[in-house]
Amino acid sequence: MAISNTSIPSMMPKKVMSILNIGGNDFIKQVGLETVKQVVHDVLCGENLRDSTETITRKRITLANAGLTMMFLEGCKRIDSFMSKSPELAVAELRKGRLSKHEKWILNWILGLTDKAVQNILRDDPNNLLEYLKDFKRTLKEAASDCNKDYGDIIFEIVAKGNKQRLNWEQVLLLFSAVGAQTLTIRGSEKSTYGKLFERLILGSMLHILGFKFIVPEKNKSLNKIFWLSQRDEKRESDATLIYKPGKGVRFDIGFIGRGNSEISLDKVSRFEKEIEYGRQKHFMATFIIVDRIGANSRIYEMAKKIDGTIVQMSMGYWPKIVAQKLRDVVGLDHPLVNMSDNKVSEYILKQLKDAPFESFVAKQTN
Secondary structure (H helix, E strand, O other): OOOOOOOOHHHOOHHHHHHHOOOOHHHHHHHOHHHHHHHHHHHHOOOOHHHHHHHHHHHHHHHHHHHHHHHHHHHHHHOOOHHHHHHHHHHHHHHHOOOOHHHHHHHHHHOOOOHHHHHHOOOOOHHHHHHHHHHHHHHHHHHHHHHHHHHOOOOEEEEEOOEEEEEOHHHHHHHHHHHHHHHHHHHHHHHHHHHHHHHHHHHHHHHHHOOOEEOOHHHOOOOOOEEEEEEEOOOOEEEEEEEEEOOEEEEEEEEOOOOOOHHHHHHHHOOOOOEEEEOOEEEEEEEEEEEOOOOOOOOHHHHHHHOOEEEEEOOOOOHHHHHHHHHHHHHOOOOHHHHOOHHHHHHHHHHHHHHOOHHHHHOOOOO
């Protein structure tokens, strides 16, 4: 029986919606604390973040792909000729507006669109949807006709929970188009999500390992070996701020960016002020810039000298040891990592991560 007013995103399994909405503590709970610790440990030992999170990304994509397939199957159960009608239904919902980001994602996937495609093809104009719909359906029909000529008729049957649907070439290609758009969207989204999330987790874990206490600035009175994350004001933003002792501190900027973009990070930190006022006292602030890797022809070292900045590459094995040595030179830090042999660093980091407050690093802080 047809139900004309059924919202397509409402048919997406709740588990998939939770995958799309994940962030911060939800991410840690979903993938597991031990998995997150292992990723952090790998990056602290010089591994690339994208390589370390690929297993997590691949699992989330496959679960989302399965959920999208189940959404189409549920649509066929609720709405007559859903596979054929779904592009028009998606366009109708998109044109109504008042949708969440993830509801838009789902509707765009049915049309084979990602966020980038909406920007580049539709130019963010809903009025262009109708013309796009005509082209999209025509392309599907032409591609299905070609497949029939090349491969013959197809019998593609989906059976789940007592619901059985047979799909022809055009319907199969519609499903595959949606799966492809979904995969691209999740990969693009996770690149940004992982970057922001793991910036906090990596910096927080590193400073915890180096013996500094994570605090909420407004709730703390200590001025010895403390740090906080993402402190913002009207003049600058640092990813982490460390106070070693009264009068001495360090600002950290971290970026999981390639060898061609290291200068971007330096441009931002060049606006950091040399002093901050905290705890009714002024502190001289050094600047540490942590980047993924630096290209052979980069000017970043030369530029860093102009702002007295210290640069550390995460691609170097056991780079937290280098940070410890630099902090010794800048603020006088005394820590076991400074003189530790390289073959002992990995085990030491893993041991120190056991009591790192990961949930606190990503939690939204309130005054």
